[in-house]
Amino acid sequence: MDLSMLWYLVPSVVMFACGIYGFITRKNLIAILISLELMLNSADLNFVVFNRYLFPGSMDGMVFTLFAIAIAAAETAIAIAIIINIYRSIGNTDISEINNMKF
Amino acid sequence: MDYSQFGSMIPELIVLGIFMLVFLFDTFSNEKGKKFLTPFTTILFGLGTIAIWLLPADGEMVFGGMYVNDTVTNALKAILNIGVFIVFLQSAKWVESDEVAIRKGEFYELILVTLFGMYLMVSARHFLLFIIGLESASLPLAALVAFNKKHYESHEAAIKYIMTAVFSSAILLAGLSFVYAFSGGSLYFDDIAISIGQGEMSGLLIMALAFVIAGIGFKLSLVPFHLWTADVYQGAPTAITSYLSVISKGAAAVAFFIIFVQCFGSVYSEAWEWMLYAVIILTITVGNLFAIRQKNMKRFMAFSSISQAGYIMLGAIAANGLGLASMLFYIFVYVVSNLGAFAVISTIEENSGKLSMDDYNGLHKTNPWLSFAMTLAMFSLAGIPPFAGFFSKILIFTSVTGTGSWALYMLVLIALINTIISLYYYLLVVKAMWISPEEPKIGSFRSACSSRIALWLCIAGIVFFGIVPYIYQYCYDAVLNSLSFLFLF
Numbered sequence: 309m310d311l312s313m314l315w316y317l318v319p320s321v322v323m324f325a326c327g328i329y330g331f332i333t334r335k336n337l338i339a340i341l342i343s344l345e346l347m348l349n350s351a352d353l354n355f356v357v358f359n360r361y362l363f364p365g366s367m368d369g370m371v372f373t374l375f376a377i378a379i380a381a382a383e384t385a386i387a388i389a390i391i392i393n394i395y396r397s398i399g400n401t402d403i404s405e406i407n408n409m410k411f
Numbered sequence: 412m413d414y415s416q417f418g419s420m421i422p423e424l425i426v427l428g429i430f431m432l433v434f435l436f437d438t439f440s441n442e443k444g445k446k447f448l449t450p451f452t453t454i455l456f457g458l459g460t461i462a463i464w465l466l467p468a469d470g471e472m473v474f475g476g477m478y479v480n481d482t483v484t485n486a487l488k489a490i491l492n493i494g495v496f497i498v499f500l501q502s503a504k505w506v507e508s509d510e511v512a513i514r515k516g517e518f519y520e521l522i523l524v525t526l527f528g529m530y531l532m533v534s535a536r537h538f539l540l541f542i543i544g545l546e547s548a549s550l551p552l553a554a555l556v557a558f559n560k561k562h563y564e565s566h567e568a569a570i571k572y573i574m575t576a577v578f579s580s581a582i583l584l585a586g587l588s589f590v591y592a593f594s595g596g597s598l599y600f601d602d603i604a605i606s607i608g609q610g611e612m613s614g615l616l617i618m619a620l621a622f623v624i625a626g627i628g629f630k631l632s633l634v635p636f637h638l639w640t641a642d643v644y645q646g647a648p649t650a651i652t653s654y655l656s657v658i659s660k661g662a663a664a665v666a667f668f669i670i671f672v673q674c675f676g677s678v679y680s681e682a683w684e685w686m687l688y689a690v691i692i693l694t695i696t697v698g699n700l701f702a703i704r705q706k707n708m709k710r711f712m713a714f715s716s717i718s719q720a721g722y723i724m725l726g727a728i729a730a731n732g733l734g735l736a737s738m739l740f741y742i743f744v745y746v747v748s749n750l751g752a753f754a755v756i757s758t759i760e761e762n763s764g765k766l767s768m769d770d771y772n773g774l775h776k777t778n779p780w781l782s783f784a785m786t787l788a789m790f791s792l793a794g795i796p797p798f799a800g801f802f803s804k805i806l807i808f809t810s811v812t813g814t815g816s817w818a819l820y821m822l823v824l825i826a827l828i829n830t831i832i833s834l835y836y837y838l839l840v841v842k843a844m845w846i847s848p849e850e851p852k853i854g855s856f857r858s859a860c861s862s863r864i865a866l867w868l869c870i871a872g873i874v875f876f877g878i879v880p881y882i883y884q885y886c887y888d889a890v891l892n893s894l895s896f897l898f899l900f
Contacts, residue, residue, distance in 0.1 A: 324585060331578060340574060347581035354588035363596030372539050372591075372598065376584055379546045383577045386553050390569045397563050406567050409642045 316357040323350035337391045337401040341384060348380045416473040419480055421466050422488045423530050425459045430523040437516030445516075449506060452519045453499045453861075460492040470893065476599055477537040484534045486739055486889035487665050494658050494746040495526055497868055501754040502650030503861035504761055510561060518558065521551040522654065529662035533669065538587055538598040541666070545583075548659060549576045549630065555654075556647040568646025575629060575639040583626025589619035590674075600674045608677035620675060620683050624690065627670070630663040633724065634693040637717050641701075644713035649760055652709055653753035656716040661742040664720070668727045668735055679730055687728050688822060694721030695829045703836045706768050708756050711836070712749070715792060718833060719745055722807060725826060728819065729810045732890045737806040739886040744791065744803040747872030751788035754865045755781050762856045773851035774844040781858070782844040784866050791873045793837040794830055799876035804830065806883065 323346050330343030352373045359369025395401055417424065433452050440448070468485035472478070499519075506515040524547060531544030553576065557569030591598060593616055595606035607616070625636055632640040644652045675683060698718030705711040723745070726738030758781065760766055775782040791800035808823050858866075876882050 327581070331574075337570065337574075344574070344577045344581060347578070348584065351581060351584035351588050354585065355591060358588065358592045359596075362592060366596040368539075368596060368598050369588075369591055372542075375539055375543065379542065379580075382546070382550055383573070383580070386550055387570075387573045387577065390553065390557055390566065390573055393557060393560070393566045394570055397566055406570060408564060408567055409645050 313357060313361045316353065320350045320353040320357070323347070323353070335402055335404055337394065337403060340403070341387055341391070344387075345380065345384065348376065348383075352376050352380075419469055419471050419473045420478065420534075421468075422463050422480065422485065423527060423534075425462055426523055426527045426530065429455050429459050430520060430527065433516065433519050433523065437520070448516060448519070449503050453496070453503065456492075456499060457496055460489065460496050463492055464489045472536065476601070477540050478531075478534050479536050480534050481893040482889040483665075483735065483739070483893040484530075486886060487533055487661070487742070488530055490739065490743045490746060491526065491529060491658050491661055493743075494661070494750060495522065495654070497746075497750045497754070497865045498522070498650060498654050498658070500861045500865035500868070501653070501750070501757055504859040505648065505650055505757065508761075510559070514558075518555070518650075521555050525549075525551045525555075526658070529659065532662055532666045535666075536600045536673075538590075538600075541670070542580075542584070542587070545630070545666075546580060548662065549580070552576075552651075552655065552659065555651045556643060558651060559648050562646075564646035565648065566646075568643045571639050571646075572643045579626050579629030579636065582622050582629075586619045586622025586626055589615055590623065593619070600670070603674050604677060607675060612678060612681050616678065617682050620678075621686060623670070624683065624686055627663060627667050628690065631660060631667065631720050631724070632717050633690050633720060634697040634717065635690075637694070637697070640717055641705075641710045641713040644716075645707060645709045649709065649753065649757035652712070653750055653757070656712065656753070657746050657749050660716065660720055660723070661746065664723045664727070664738065664742065665735075667724070668730075668738060671727060672730050672735075676730065684728065684730075687724065688818065691721050691724050691728060691822065692825055694718065694724065695826055699829050699832045699836070702833070705836075708766050708768055708771075708840075711768065711840075712752060712756070715833070715837070716749065718829065719749070719792065721829075722804065722826065725807050725811050725822070728822070729807075729814055731810070731814065733810040733813055734807075736883070736887040736890040737803070737810045739889065740883050741803040741807050743882065743886070744799040744872070744876050747869045747876065748788050748791035748798075748800055751784055751866065751869030751873060752792065754862055754869060755785040755788070758858045758862050758866075759853060762858065763853045765853055768840060768843055770852045771840065771843045772847040772849040774853060777851045777853060777855040781866075784870055785844060786841050787870055787873050789837040789841050793834045795834075797877060799873050802877035802883070 327343045327347030331340055334340050334343060355369040355373045391401055398405060432455060436451060437448060468480050468482050470479060470481035505511060506518055528544045528548030531540055532548055535541035535544055553569050553573040556572050557565055559565035593607055593610060594603045628636040671683060695718050698714050698721060702711055702714035705714060723738060723741055726734040787798065791798040794800045794804040811819050811823050
């Protein structure tokens with residue numbers, strides 16, 4: 309079966325939109341982090357699909373995706389370390405309580 | 412593989428070498444030896460700075476064209492190095508305090524790693540290397556923002572910083588994935604420029620560019636991507652705040668210029684001129700208006716740095732060699748003026764723990780020299796002649812009006828009006844220090860030797876950069892000699 313590029317791009321866009329929606333509406337830091345991962349993965353998916361369909365002769369997009377995954381892992385590690393710090397100091401990870409500084 | 416290519420990466424190798432030495436020193440020294448870590452790092456870094464100023468940049472494309480160190484990037488690296496050197500000096504007392512002393516090695520190592528990332532970011536001519544540089548510049552900064560382990564504000568600032576940083580890099584990556592669709596299968600800046608120049612304009616390209624502007628705008632804290640700035644600046648340790656406000660902003664601004672002019676220069680007027688136009692107006696105005704109502708000095712400097720970022724981006728909208736040269740000069744002047752202000756703020760915070768603007772009332776009675784330095788820094792940031800800030804503003808305005816476009820004239824007019832607004836709040840600090848009749852709340856103290864050196868360096872920069880023509884000439888020559896920008900003139 310021959311799928312067109314659209315079959316991959318639409319899920320990718322949906323993932324990106326879900327990520328933004330989750331980032332804005334979720335109250336738990338871990339859930340926000342998951343939403344961020346969705347957005348990053350959607351960008352990675354885009355790279356792979358464009359590479360596979362538009363430029364099958366080169367590997368730039370695939371290699372870029374590998375690096376992007378590694379970077380996303382590093383970001384998650386640091387974010388989780390900071391979330392643990394937050395949890396130790398206020399006892400939960402609810403962003404509506406992380407509001408000492410505003411305006 | 413040809414290992415002689417690494418010879419072109421002199422600034423990176425220097426910073427990496429300093430990092431390795433500091434790391435080894437920190438790991439293998441005993442209690443007694445740890446006392447010498449701060450002077451060791453500072454002196455080593457000072458020597459490295461001199462080396463980067465003096466060593467020539469060969470401007471050769473190495474690693475298949477992924478990396479280039481031409482005169483522009485070398486000049487920017489030298490400028491950033493001076494800024495980091497001043498940050499090291501002004502934080503020398505803070506890192507010896509009880510809470511931080513045990514971890515001071517990490518402080519220096521993380522700063523050196525982020526500096527290395529910023530070097531890669533401006534030298535990259537391929538999006539892969541650019542993203543790696545950008546991330547290695549922004550991720551360790553989150554750890555640095557969280558450095559005050561015992562202060563809750565530090566954690567709150569760090570979580571806000573890391574979440575917005577990851578969000579912005581996700582948006583940047585999504586934008587780049589769409590740019591990749593137009594690129595003809597290559598992520599080199601030059602190849603993308605060629606494919607975009609030949610192809611037709613489309614809505615997707617405009618959306619991709621909007622994503623890329625948003626992604627880099629987060630790092631630059633351009634409005635409307637600025638909301639993290641004030642909180643992070645307030646919560647982070649003061650040394651990190653000064654580092655964030657100057658060094659990472661300067662590097663991101665030049666990287667922005669290089670990407671947009673080199674990669675997307677052919678769709679300047681169709682795709683990104685008007686976006687950047689709106690963003691600059693918003694950045695300068697919103698930054699100014701919010702700065703007026705701030706009482707905390709670090710928040711105040713945060714909003715002032717937002718509006719200064721708008722002025723820096725005027726060089727990018729000019730999109731020519733003059734724009735880049737005056738941008739470099741503006742960053743240099745901004746480094747000394749802002750770090751001068753932050754040196755005073757951090758000295759006062761260390762000695763008295765006071766951060767509010769009201770606490771500065773009558774400061775000249777107890778600490779006349781600090782008030783003097785702060786006044787000069789404020790005058791320079793506001794652009795009062797004959798200090799350096801005036802000349803940097805004039806040059807960046809001239810570069811924009813030099814393009815001859817009517818719309819850009821209007822932009823400069825708006826920026827000028829905003830300069831007058833900014834005068835109001837910068838002078839509020841000066842008024843509090845010199846004119847306010849209240850009794851001083853901060854006692855007289857003698858600041859540490861290292862922070863005094865930092866202050867004198869900043870004062871010398873503020874006074875002399877404007878009236879000594881060599882500095883601007885240096886930036887201009889750097890742009891003129893740069894091989895990759897020859898097409899700009």
